[in-house]
Amino acid sequence: MIAPPLFILAPPRSYTSVITAMIGQHPQMFGFPELNLFNVDLLKELWGKVSEESGGDSNRRHGLLRAVAELYAGEQSSAAITMAHHWAAARENRTGGEVFRELAAKIYPLIAVDKSPTYTISTERLMRILRAFPEARFIHLVRHPIPQCESVLKLNDGIFAYFVNSFDFMEDSVVVDAQIAWHDININILNFLYAVPADRQIRVLGEEFMERPPENLARICRWLGIRDDNDAIEEMIHPERSPFACFGPVAALFGNDPNFLRSPAFRPHKPKVPPLTAPLSWRNDGRGLKPEVAGLAREFGYN
Amino acid sequence: MEKRESSDFINKEFTNQNKDVAWLCKAIQDEGYELGPMEAVPNSIEWLNELLRVPDLFEKVAGARSLPVTGEIEALANETAEARKRPFGQSDDNARRSLERLNRLVLELAHPPETPKMAYELVAVIRTSQGNHFLQEYENMDSFKRDMKEHREYSDWGLLVRSDQGKVVSSYLSSLGDREKIGMVDTEPMSTHVTPEGLSPQQSALRDAAIRHYKSNKAKAYISEQMQHVNAILQIGEALKPLFDKNGQPPPNAPLEDIIAERKKTQADIVWLETICLELKNVLTTLTVIEDGALDTLSRDSGRD
Numbered sequence: 001m002i003a004p005p006l007f008i009l010a011p012p013r014s015y016t017s018v019i020t021a022m023i024g025q026h027p028q029m030f031g032f033p034e035l036n037l038f039n040v041d042l043l044k045e046l047w048g049k050v051s052e053e054s055g056g057d058s059n060r061r062h063g064l065l066r067a068v069a070e071l072y073a074g075e076q077s078s079a080a081i082t083m084a085h086h087w088a089a090a091r092e093n094r095t096g097g098e099v100f101r102e103l104a105a106k107i108y109p110l111i112a113v114d115k116s117p118t119y120t121i122s123t124e125r126l127m128r129i130l131r132a133f134p135e136a137r138f139i140h141l142v143r144h145p146i147p148q149c150e151s152v153l154k155l156n157d158g159i160f161a162y163f164v165n166s167f168d169f170m171e172d173s174v175v176v177d178a179q180i181a182w183h184d185i186n187i188n189i190l191n192f193l194y195a196v197p198a199d200r201q202i203r204v205l206g207e208e209f210m211e212r213p214p215e216n217l218a219r220i221c222r223w224l225g226i227r228d229d230n231d232a233i234e235e236m237i238h239p240e241r242s243p244f245a246c247f248g249p250v251a252a253l254f255g256n257d258p259n260f261l262r263s264p265a266f267r268p269h270k271p272k273v274p275p276l277t278a279p280l281s282w283r284n285d286g287r288g289l290k291p292e293v294a295g296l297a298r299e300f301g302y303n
Numbered sequence: 304m305e306k307r308e309s310s311d312f313i314n315k316e317f318t319n320q321n322k323d324v325a326w327l328c329k330a331i332q333d334e335g336y337e338l339g340p341m342e343a344v345p346n347s348i349e350w351l352n353e354l355l356r357v358p359d360l361f362e363k364v365a366g367a368r369s370l371p372v373t374g375e376i377e378a379l380a381n382e383t384a385e386a387r388k389r390p391f392g393q394s395d396d397n398a399r400r401s402l403e404r405l406n407r408l409v410l411e412l413a414h415p416p417e418t419p420k421m422a423y424e425l426v427a428v429i430r431t432s433q434g435n436h437f438l439q440e441y442e443n444m445d446s447f448k449r450d451m452k453e454h455r456e457y458s459d460w461g462l463l464v465r466s467d468q469g470k471v472v473s474s475y476l477s478s479l480g481d482r483e484k485i486g487m488v489d490t491e492p493m494s495t496h497v498t499p500e501g502l503s504p505q506q507s508a509l510r511d512a513a514i515r516h517y518k519s520n521k522a523k524a525y526i527s528e529q530m531q532h533v534n535a536i537l538q539i540g541e542a543l544k545p546l547f548d549k550n551g552q553p554p555p556n557a558p559l560e561d562i563i564a565e566r567k568k569t570q571a572d573i574v575w576l577e578t579i580c581l582e583l584k585n586v587l588t589t590l591t592v593i594e595d596g597a598l599d600t601l602s603r604d605s606g607r608d
Contacts, residue, residue, distance in 0.1 A: 174512075250581060
């Protein structure tokens with residue numbers, strides 16, 4: 001038996017780590033690290049190469065290994081990670097959905113929360129979630145395109161932008177421009193959510209959440225039908241208490257954004273939101289946001 | 304409909320793209336590549352297709368013209384490294400197909416004004432809302448998307464397949480929304496072997512160059528990091544020196560901050576060494592499994608003899 005899981009859908013660098021960890025700290029929830037289980041059909045494919053072009057597959061198993069180690073061994077030691085490898089090997093021909101279901105059953109009656117951002121790069125991956133869990137719920141988390149793109153390009157020399165082909169082609173040059181990924185990934189999410197009943201999805205603005213976390217957390221709790229009392233909210237304000245809010249053992253160090261793992265405590269603040277007409281720091285040709293990107297950002301409520 | 308084997312030139316490609324077989328043959332002959340004896344009649348499509356079966360055409364053309372090869376050509380060149388050393392007929396079917404494709408692409412790259420781009424068919428498998436399936440040919444991806452959108456109430460889903468690669472290049476599901484994306488490349492990159500749909504050769508080359516630039520920067524950073532690790536043992540020894548005098552005794556007034564800093568550094572070095580050991584153990588385990596498997600096979604085979 002499992003509770004209908006919750007998935008946070010967002011492009012990377014959209015406060016997904018901290019917000020997922022906060023929701024996962026609710027007494028009725030369980031926040032997983034990035035499991036990446038719906039990136040593949042069969043579990044064994046998670047051990048295959050994803051891209052021959054720009055890599056990006058070295059750390060994607062860490063979240064699953066850490067989760068299995070924590071749930072089945074009660075610790076995330078090197079020995080427990082070795083056990084998790086065996087656990088996964090024994091299930092290599094199961095689908096990502098079947099493996100997720102097993103993990104969700106293990107934590108029952110808690111509700112599983114997963115936020116692997118790479119689900120959102122293709123609707124096929126998103127549809128795998130819905131096929132496996134037609135009753136799943138989804139939070140579409142959005143962040144202003146300019147700071148999100150700056151953050152993407154800063155992390156690991158912008159590898160994600162290369163990975164998802166976020167190229168802006170001009171007559172005789174090309175710019176790696178993360179706003180294309182911001183737009184297309186959000187469109188993927190919107191196209192996918194078209195197939196999800198309205199009562200099983202909500203949209204959350206990252207900046208608004210960071211500024212007023214208790215109100216936003218309470219709103220999410222009520223939507224999920226779980227406790228929204230002060231004790232529950234107080235627990236959620238402490239994402240650093242999650243067993244996954246730190247680096248893992250050497251064989252599975254990550255499973256989440258390294259910046260979050262380094263400093264997981266939540267600090268309420270009002271994020272700076274630039275105007276949509278602001279110049280873009282990553283372009284030296286003076287061009288701003290594309291009309292489609294600015295239009296979508298306005299639709300989300302940015303000015 | 305005119306059909307062809309593998310990457311062969313076909314007449315339709317020339318006529319549809321306003322090219323001429325004789326022009327391309329002349330452009331190739333003018334370059335003076337050392338092609339060796341050819342059986343087909345010169346200035347014919349058969350001559351061009353025989354050219355595609357010259358094992359070392361890649362070296363002759365790309366080498367002579369110092370071409371900036373694309374990702375797909377580079378990958379095919381690696382894949383056919385062995386096949387290019389032996390006569391065409393001695394390679395297996397897969398190697399022959401790859402070699403023909405490599406040669407076709409290298410001619411397209413070396414003689415772009417005269418060489419037609421390889422044509423392929425886009426065929427969609429479509430499932431109707433009544434549960435029936437049918438095949439439909441399309442001119443391009445856009446026409447497939449437009450058609451599926453216009454007929455969304457009659458179709459459940461559609462998969463568009465590129466005939467020369469057997470790869471799904473676009474899909475449509477009527478239960479999903481149909482808002483347009485702005486990216487020119489599909490956002491699920493699986494392989495550099497495939498030229499992303501919709502890109503011109505120049506855009507494709509620019510994309511490859513950007514990826515190569517990124518990779519070279521990463522390689523430089525990696526090498527620099529490894530150099531630091533190579534010196535780690537020396538560094539450990541050097542770092543310990545200040546904590547001991549020439550008799551090997553700690554000085555009576557060693558600052559506590561230095562001792563703490565040294566302790567932290569030593570801990571970090573131990574973690575690094577443990578990581579290397581763990582990785583080596585993993586490699587050893589894999590090698591042992593492969594070795595055991597090979598020995599089992601050998602012993603089975605020798606028993607059979």
